[in-house]
Amino acid sequence: MKISACIITKNEEKNMESYFAKIQGLVQEIILVDTGSTDRTVEIARSHGAKIYQYEWKQDFAAAKNYALQQATGDWIVFLDADEYFTSESIENLKKYLKTVHNNKKCDAIGVRIVNIDIDKDDQEISSFVNIRIFRNRPNLRYKNAIHEEVYNTKGTVHIFMLENDIKVYHTGYSSSIAREKMQRNLAILLKEIAEEGEKPIHYRYLCDCYHGLDDYTNAIKYGRLHIEAKLSSLGAEQTVYDKVIDALINSEADSNEIRAEIKRAIQKFPNAPDFYCAYGRFAWLQKNYEMALQYFLKAISLSEQESKGSYQANSFDGHLTAVYFFMGEIYFFKNQNEQALTYYCKSLLRYKYNAEVFQRVYRLLMNADPIEIISLFNGIYERTQKDISFIIENLSNCPKNKIFVYYSNILTRDFSVEVDSLWQYQMLGLGNYQKLYVTSMESMMQNSHMLASACIAQNNKQLMNEQQYIKALNEAFKTVVLRFYDETLKLNEELFPVYATILKELLLIHSSSLDHYLELAEDFSNENILKITKILEEKKKYSKALNVYRQVYLRLSLSNPSEYYEGIGYCSYKLGLYAEAARYFDKVLEKNPENLKILQFKTWSEARC
Structure with missing residues (x-):
C-alpha cells in the first residue's frame, strides 16, 4: 500500500x-x-x-x-x-x-x-x-x-x-493575525463565482461564514437564515450556521427576544449540542442575569463531557471554554464563593495562560495565602522561560508588591540577565526598604516621580521634609501632593486629582500604612472625583476602605440621585459579608430602578445569607 x-x-x-x-x-x-x-x-x-x-x-x-x-x-x-x-x-x-x-x-x-x-x-x-x-x-x-x-x-x-x-x-489558518485577510480572500472568490454563475443555495453557508468573520453581521444573519430555510445538509456543518447566526445577533445587539428565540430554535434542533447552551449562557451574562448564565454554562459543560459517538457535527464550544470558565469564575466571585471562583479562574488560565485579566483575578484571590503555595500554583502553570517569567512580572506590577514579586523578579534577573531598574525599585518598595531605595537608586527615581512620591508618602516620616534632595527631585505637581500629605493646612485643587490618583494606585501596590491618612485627602476633591477613588479601591478589592470613602461622601452631601452611592455601599458591604446592610442599600437602588437585574441578584444573594 x-x-x-x-x-x-x-x-x-x-x-x-x-x-x-x-x-x-x-x-x-x-x-x-x-x-x-x-x-x-x-x-x-x-x-x-x-x-x-x-x-x-x-x-x-x-x-x-x-x-x-x-x-x-x-x-x-x-x-x-x-x-x-x-x-x-x-x-x-x-x-x-x-x-x-x-x-x-x-x-x-x-x-x-x-x-x-x-x-x-x-x-x-x-x-x-x-x-x-x-x-x-x-x-x-x-x-x-x-x-x-x-x-x-x-x-x-x-x-x-x-x-x-x-x-x-x-x-x-484562522489565527488572529491572518483570519480577516483569509476571509476577505474567500469572499472575493465566492463573489467572483456568483457573478459568473449566479447565487445558489450552496453559497449561503459560505457567505454567512465570510461575512461573520468580517464582522458584517447583517449579511451573516441574512445568509445564515437563507441556508437554514433551504434545508441543505453538509457533513458536520449544520450546527455551524446556527452558531454564526446567533453570534451575529448577539454581537449586533439585536432585540433580546429575537436572540432568545434563535437560541431556543437551535437547542430544539440540537438538544445535545453544548454550543447553544453556551450561547444562551453568554447571552444571559451580557444581560447580567448571572444565575441563568451559570445554569446554562454548567449544562453546556455537562453535555460536552458526555460521550458523543456518532455525532459528526462541528464544535465551537471548546473554543469558547476559556471565556466560559472566566465568566463562571466571575459569577462565583460575585456570589462570594471564592473557592469555586478560584477553581474556574484557574481552569481558564490553564487553557490560556497569557490572559492578564484572569492571572490578576487568581493572584488577588490568593494574595493572603502562603507565598510558597502561590509560587507552587504559578510554577505548575508557567514554565521557567523568559516569556513566562516576564509575563508574571508584568502582571504582578499591577498587584501589591511582596515576596512573590521579589521571587520572580530575581529569576528574571538571575536566569535571563534582565536588568531593569524599576524591578529592583519595586522590590525595595515591597520590602519597605526606603532608605536603600533612596541611596542607591535616586538618579533613576528622579525619572519616576510617581514612584518617588509614593515612597515619600509610604514612609510617613515628616523628617523627609527636611531632606531637600528628595523633595526637589519631584516635579511640581507630585511635590504639591506630597507636601499636602504632611501639611493639613494645604489643600489640593481639582487639577491635581490625576496625580493624586496615580500615587494612590502606587500606594495600593505596596501595603502602606499611610494609606488611611492619604485617603483623608480625598475631601479636597469633588464628589465626581471621590467616586473615582472608590472605584480604584473596589478594583483593588479594598472594600473596607472604599466603604469608608462612600460613607464619608454620603454623610456630607444631600444627594438628589444617590443610587450610585447606594449601589457602591451595598456592593462593598456585600463583599465584606455585611449582608443585612448590603440588602438594605440594594433595596434603595431598586426603589429607583426596580428592573435592575444585577442588583436584584445581589439583593437575593444578600438576603439568603442574612
Whole structure:
C-alpha cells in the first residue's frame, strides 16, 4: 500500500519545514503543486524530495487540487494544506487504521476532525469540524467548489469511515493575525463565482461564514437564515450556521427576544449540542442575569463531557471554554464563593495562560495565602522561560508588591540577565526598604516621580521634609501632593486629582500604612472625583476602605440621585459579608430602578445569607 501526500501552495515558506517534518513519516510520495510562490516554498519542498508541479492560479481551489491528484501514484491520498498537520498520535492511529480500511473496498475516504487553533494565542482552540483529508486515489473521487472545496464521488456517494475521535488535524489558518485577510480572500472568490454563475443555495453557508468573520453581521444573519430555510445538509456543518447566526445577533445587539428565540430554535434542533447552551449562557451574562448564565454554562459543560459517538457535527464550544470558565469564575466571585471562583479562574488560565485579566483575578484571590503555595500554583502553570517569567512580572506590577514579586523578579534577573531598574525599585518598595531605595537608586527615581512620591508618602516620616534632595527631585505637581500629605493646612485643587490618583494606585501596590491618612485627602476633591477613588479601591478589592470613602461622601452631601452611592455601599458591604446592610442599600437602588437585574441578584444573594 502506497500513500501519496498532495499539497497546493503559494508563498508558504514559513510552514514548509513543519509540514515536511510531520508528513514524511507517513507517506511514500509528496506531490506539491505551486500556484505562483515568490518565496522559498519550492526550494524547501525540493530539498525534501517533493515532486514539484507548477499550476496557474485560477481563483479555484478545487481545480488546483484536482491537478495535484492527477500527478499522484499512491493507493491513498493524504491532502493537507500547508498550515495543517497531524499530531504524532494521529499519525500512528492513521497507519494502523489504513491497514484495516485498505482491504474494505467499499470505503472511499476517512473522516477526521479538523481543529482550528490560534497560534497567536498559544494554540488556543477556536472550533472544530469533521471533514475528509484522506481518501482513495480513484478517478471518480475529486474536489468541487472554487472555495471551501470538498471531496465528492462522480459516480454516487462518498462512503466515509469516521475516525473523528482518533485522528485530528490541527489547522492554524484562522489565527488572529491572518483570519480577516483569509476571509476577505474567500469572499472575493465566492463573489467572483456568483457573478459568473449566479447565487445558489450552496453559497449561503459560505457567505454567512465570510461575512461573520468580517464582522458584517447583517449579511451573516441574512445568509445564515437563507441556508437554514433551504434545508441543505453538509457533513458536520449544520450546527455551524446556527452558531454564526446567533453570534451575529448577539454581537449586533439585536432585540433580546429575537436572540432568545434563535437560541431556543437551535437547542430544539440540537438538544445535545453544548454550543447553544453556551450561547444562551453568554447571552444571559451580557444581560447580567448571572444565575441563568451559570445554569446554562454548567449544562453546556455537562453535555460536552458526555460521550458523543456518532455525532459528526462541528464544535465551537471548546473554543469558547476559556471565556466560559472566566465568566463562571466571575459569577462565583460575585456570589462570594471564592473557592469555586478560584477553581474556574484557574481552569481558564490553564487553557490560556497569557490572559492578564484572569492571572490578576487568581493572584488577588490568593494574595493572603502562603507565598510558597502561590509560587507552587504559578510554577505548575508557567514554565521557567523568559516569556513566562516576564509575563508574571508584568502582571504582578499591577498587584501589591511582596515576596512573590521579589521571587520572580530575581529569576528574571538571575536566569535571563534582565536588568531593569524599576524591578529592583519595586522590590525595595515591597520590602519597605526606603532608605536603600533612596541611596542607591535616586538618579533613576528622579525619572519616576510617581514612584518617588509614593515612597515619600509610604514612609510617613515628616523628617523627609527636611531632606531637600528628595523633595526637589519631584516635579511640581507630585511635590504639591506630597507636601499636602504632611501639611493639613494645604489643600489640593481639582487639577491635581490625576496625580493624586496615580500615587494612590502606587500606594495600593505596596501595603502602606499611610494609606488611611492619604485617603483623608480625598475631601479636597469633588464628589465626581471621590467616586473615582472608590472605584480604584473596589478594583483593588479594598472594600473596607472604599466603604469608608462612600460613607464619608454620603454623610456630607444631600444627594438628589444617590443610587450610585447606594449601589457602591451595598456592593462593598456585600463583599465584606455585611449582608443585612448590603440588602438594605440594594433595596434603595431598586426603589429607583426596580428592573435592575444585577442588583436584584445581589439583593437575593444578600438576603439568603442574612
